Amino acid sequence: MHLNPYGEDAVRLALSLVADPPSSASALAARCVSAEVAIERPATASDLSAISAYLDDWLAVVDAPSAGARAERLNALLCDTAAYPRLTDHAGSGWHIHYREPDQSLSSLLATLISVGTALHLSGRGMHRLGRCAAADCGQPFADFSRTGIQKYCSHACGNRDAVRRHRARAETVKMP
Template identity: 60%
Template structure:
């Protein structure tokens, strides 16, 4: 069985690229390959610039205040980024569905992967499953892949830091 390449991995890649943006086209290429994206060509400086603009727009989806606004913003990205679904075995590793045209530059490929991946994530797990970390000094974006769907922090480190802060505040009030 082959898992859909548009699911969890592109959303994780988007959060990684927004949390720690690549500084060069070479770094963008390496991060994509490291995330399992099959690239037909290396990223260029133009790709890097386009990806950064796209990720700024993707963050608006993360920050949307309600499901309707989130869907409207994501629908704009989908309309600009994806193509009709098609079966492919381009990498010789099994048939799967692509929601993008062939031969795209890296930026357009990432826009399609991340847009469709985000749509599948939100419709499959819940429209509330994108957010920013609740730790005031962090605010990194994250996708909630937890079983219960109640994640509030981008990492266990941030969750622990906030728990310690709340515990100390409670102790200070008690004394």
């Protein structure tokens, strides 16, 4: 069975690259390998620069003020990065679908994976399933993969810190005469 590389894993990779940007082309390649992205061409300094610029555009999708704006911004990324779907057995690992041109640079391949993965995530789970952490001191982007679809924080730690902050604020309010 060949797993679909588009979808949740691609969105998780985007979040990882935003939260902890790789400092070199080799670090970018290592991150891709650890995310099980099949690298067909060596990572270069221009890949590192290009994926950084792409992720700035992807964050505009995260920060969109409405579902319509989010779709518009993501459609622009899809237009720039995705190709018509095609069957391939490029790695001899079984036939599967690609939404990209063959022989792309690593940055182009990542942009395609992330754009299509984000589109699948939003269309399959809901257009509200991307956001910024609600903790006042954080603001990290997150993707909501939860069953309920009501995630507000990037991590349990931020959610817990915010809950403690709210609890202490209520306790102070009760103490005041």
